[in-house]
Amino acid sequence: MSQEAARPSTADLSERMHLHAYDSVTQWAWGAAVSMAASLGRSLEERPRARLLLSGGSTPAPVYGALARAPLEWNRVDVALVDERWLQPSDPDSNAHLVRETLLRHRAADARFQTITQQGRNIQQTVATANMHARSPADPADVVVLGMGEDGHTASLFPRMLGLEHALGTSAAYVAVDASGCAGAGHLTQRISLTPAGLQSAHTRILLIRGERKRELLDRVVAGDDPLEYPARIALLTPGAVLHVHWCP
Numbered sequence: 125m126s127q128e129a130a131r132p133s134t135a136d137l138s139e140r141m142h143l144h145a146y147d148s149v150t151q152w153a154w155g156a157a158v159s160m161a162a163s164l165g166r167s168l169e170e171r172p173r174a175r176l177l178l179s180g181g182s183t184p185a186p187v188y189g190a191l192a193r194a195p196l197e198w199n200r201v202d203v204a205l206v207d208e209r210w211l212q213p214s215d216p217d218s219n220a221h222l223v224r225e226t227l228l229r230h231r232a233a234d235a236r237f238q239t240i241t242q243q244g245r246n247i248q249q250t251v252a253t254a255n256m257h258a259r260s261p262a263d264p265a266d267v268v269v270l271g272m273g274e275d276g277h278t279a280s281l282f283p284r285m286l287g288l289e290h291a292l293g294t295s296a297a298y299v300a301v302d303a304s305g306c307a308g309a310g311h312l313t314q315r316i317s318l319t320p321a322g323l324q325s326a327h328t329r330i331l332l333i334r335g336e337r338k339r340e341l342l343d344r345v346v347a348g349d350d351p352l353e354y355p356a357r358i359a360l361l362t363p364g365a366v367l368h369v370h371w372c373p
């Protein structure tokens with residue numbers, strides 16, 4: 125993502141975002157799920173398969189649970205990850221485990237799930253495979269679901285992280301990152317993350333957040349244009365689809 129192409133004026137940032145506010149977690153979960161299902165349904169009308177990229181964390185679980193019941197042709201949907209910790213997919217702390225436990229049930233049990241990490245592959249091989257899938261013209265990302273940490277990170281791109289500038293500027297869809305020293309990463313600092321280049325082609329861009337603190341943080345994210353300060357700004361700065369933010373108190 126070049127700095128010139130990716131930095132509209134601050135006034136433009138709010139115009140690149142639609143905020144969907146709900147009164148309760150239940151309304152939020154179903155509202156976001158309906159929006160995601162509608163986008164996937166439109167893609168399935170146009171192409172043989174649709175591709176859904178999901179984030180981990182505790183926030184999106186209710187949304188994934190609601191989406192699992194959507195009346196889609198799930199056997200034509202590929203589910204993949206926005207980012208992953210350097211863990212095996214079966215590890216309870218992995219994002220793959222979260223997706224299996226929350227989304228890949230009910231009707232969505234028929235979806236095809238592509239994990240990032242795989243047994244017997246080192247991190248360089250893992251990144252290469254993720255980029256191969258991302259580059260496939262027959263398998264473009266349709267819906268990308270992002271989260272935002274209280275430090276302003278998104279995916280596994282953390283503020284002032286070592287190598288963040290490279291991750292923001294690379295033409296690769298996925299990179300290996302080292303979040304050592306970043307409080308928001310905890311002790312699991314070796315990760316693979318989607319980049320702005322990987323986000324750019326998505327037809328639908330969604331951010332799931334909850335709580336007043338995240339709403340206040342969103343205001344700060346929208347008020348500036350430096351992704352090194354708040355990497356979550358890539359959701360607005362990256363050319364392409366408008367960002368749909370789904371929020372509840």
